[in-house]
Amino acid sequence: MAKLTYREAVRAAMREAMAADPRVFLMGEDVGRHGGAFAVSMGLLEEFGPERIRDTPLMESTFVGAGIGAAVGGMRPIVEVMTINFSLLALDQIVNTAAALRHMSGGQFSVPLVVRMASGGGRGLAAQHSHSLEGWFAHVPGIKVATPATVADAKGLLLAALADPDPVLVFEHATLYPLEGEDADDTPMALGRAAVRRAGEDVTLVAYGASVHKALAAAAALAAEEISAEVLDLRTLRPLDVEAIVSSVARTHRAVVVDEMWRTGSFAGEVAATIMEQAFDELDAPVARVASAEVPMPYAKPLEDAALPSAEQIAAAARALF
């Protein structure tokens, strides 16, 4: 299988979808002339033209809302929101319209919309460009939430999102764009399936997005100490693969949930509660959480590093369960 980057994988998915389906188009700020703030859509304007690669003015709420309308009108829009922070300006459209439309119309209208955005910290961008709020969106019935951690998933989950009849938000962790890895094979991926990235017997490290790689590093460190850690990549937060979580914990009897959201109200809390509800008898120790520190993201590197979950913290949390 060919090697490519996470960024190239997202681009490849968009190219493939646009080549296969004339209803698919991309719109967002600087996606055309500039090739996207993270260079994800580089070259697509030249390939598909300005009708299908649409640079929008700065109006997050309206271009997301227009994406919803275009989806209902028979198109398959991909809307790129530059970063998750700016998606807050479109929160109303996502929650009040995209998520609700099918239900409040009594099932008359589906919204086949894909909204992609860069998320997460670790790049020295401080308190207004480093958020992880995926769990806010995963809270909302009517939308689906994908958080690809690997190169293959960056492509495969986006293609799955585009094939889905309902609104799907895809959170691309911005530190992953340069990541190299194997391309996806041609098997279509399904939303709602977690994946075991490393098998283990003593503890399950549940993670998603960039945290998967930190969990893998923690698992490698723990292996040197004779602790066999399993790494479970959630891949989508809604639908959540509860069965995969429960069956892993039923084997390992311990769980650490890793999340880049702030601890209070983090998605990790949802996972921990689910384990408590459905696998309580399997547990040999309380479920642990490793999440971001309760502080708007600081700029200085040592502080930012300390604010984000680290492989060391994950390993320490796992050790503490024995």
Place this chain on the structure above:
Amino acid sequence: MSLERPPPHRAALEREHAHELLRQMLLIRRFEERTEELYAAGKIRGFLHLYIGEEAIAVGAMQSLAEEDAIVATYREHGHALARGVPAGAVMAEMYGKANGCSRGRGGSMHMFDGSRRFYGGHAIVAGGIPFAVGLALADKMQGRRHVTACFFGEGAMAEGEFHESMNLAALWRLPVLFLCENNLYAISTPLAAQESEPELHLKAHAYRVPSEAVDGMDVYAVETAVARAAAAVRRGDGPYFLELRTYRFRGHSMGDPQRYRAKEEIAEWEKRGPIVQFVDRLRRDGLLDDATLAAIERDVADEVAWSVEEAEGGPWEPVEDLEKDVYTPADG
């Protein structure tokens, strides 16, 4: 800016057309009067925003829009639904929350939808439907369909950012959107003068180079003519068009509004030139309406309203086991 042309209808307007306009306005009026009673009786719950006083706009506008055009409206949309041809029974059943309602009882009074008539709701976030309308128009344009998306909103929505963003985008991309502002002078309690630094709302369109007009929204013919002209321009591919339709709501913002913000005399003044009395007087003057015909129309409307209540009363509740239905699209589509 206006496209000066002889009004297409006025001179040659037949009796029948006049009677149909009157029937539709009366249907909305009598239907909503009945909903007031049903609300008091506890049959209708939640918010209920009456359109009484503004009927000429929905009725006049729908006359000038085609079946293939799309409609986006607000929470004050019962009149628009009825004028678009959504059966009164389905509208009333929706207000009751019954499964034979036009949104299967999931939406209620604020969220009426009817895909078969391209009636896209029913949006209760002020201005939230406007970007949606822009998107529908974008889809039409990208798929080469010469349709118009007519988007209704109150003047209160014009203070929201999404209105301005949407006008800008529709103008930049020359999208076939007809912006229809129903200026009833109040956003809940707040009078126009306290909402807008430029109360001549149609002028705002100039900032986006969108052609616009102010129209007497109490005159059903004026609305019909203006919408016909504007829709024709939009359909030609000239880009969006903006109409400010000047009107007044005769009832409170929603049920139970004590209306401390305006004087009874002000309401009475406006009622004197309400869209229905005004139209009836005019038709009588022009020899197009006699007492017997008016009585027949009233009877016809009363029957339809009574039928709608029967539909709603007799309609089934959706079983509670189906609570989580229609959140996602089922696998079979």
